[in-house]
Amino acid sequence: MEYLILKYLHILSATFLFGTGIGTAFFMLMAYISKNIETIKYTTKHVVLADWVFTTPAVILQPITGIWLMLILHYPFNTLWFFLVIGLYLLAGLCWLPVVLIQYRLHKMVVNMQTENLPKQFHLLIRWWIALGIPAFISLLVVYWLMVTKQGLSIQF
Numbered sequence: 001m002e003y004l005i006l007k008y009l010h011i012l013s014a015t016f017l018f019g020t021g022i023g024t025a026f027f028m029l030m031a032y033i034s035k036n037i038e039t040i041k042y043t044t045k046h047v048v049l050a051d052w053v054f055t056t057p058a059v060i061l062q063p064i065t066g067i068w069l070m071l072i073l074h075y076p077f078n079t080l081w082f083f084l085v086i087g088l089y090l091l092a093g094l095c096w097l098p099v100v101l102i103q104y105r106l107h108k109m110v111v112n113m114q115t116e117n118l119p120k121q122f123h124l125l126i127r128w129w130i131a132l133g134i135p136a137f138i139s140l141l142v143v144y145w146l147m148v149t150k151q152g153l154s155i156q157f
């Protein structure tokens, strides 16, 4: 029962993590493309909120439930599988942290704006936001693959 509850929580938080990431990225991009300041203002505000409410708890819960599952299943920690999972998870996290900061700065930039033209800095930060989002997204796709296939689990160091 403990195993099933943990696995349920693990998969649920993976869904929140990935789903919120892809959903907020889509709406941010749509808001940016619209060039409508009011849309950008509200979207950046809600994206920052969604990251606090959904992504942050999922980011914390994911490794806790994952490692707990490993202990229950007696998965060794010195495997290629674990090395890749942790490496990719850290890479995604390292990309995600500046992304959160960028989203906050984008919101601060537009919240009191009077003109209809986005500042140069906004376009520059959006480029960084995309550049960091892509490796984070790919890393999580590979982690999903590793979770489902367990490839590398039999290769021990």
Ligand code: HEM
Pocket: 007, 010, 011, 014, 015, 017, 018, 062, 063, 065, 066, 067, 069, 070, 073, 075, 085, 086, 089, 140, 143, 144, 147, 148, 149
């Ligand atoms: C952070 C370190 C992580 C560890 C240590 C970990 C560990 C595990 C373990 C031990 C299982 C159970 C496998 C089983 O019941 O046979 C599992 C399943 C799963 N994990 Fe993770 N996980 C981690 C991160 C993630 C991430 C980031 C995602 C996706 C965003 C994810 C998605 C899944 C999914 C979908 C399953 C179910 C796979 C299946 O039943 O075939 N995990 N994970």
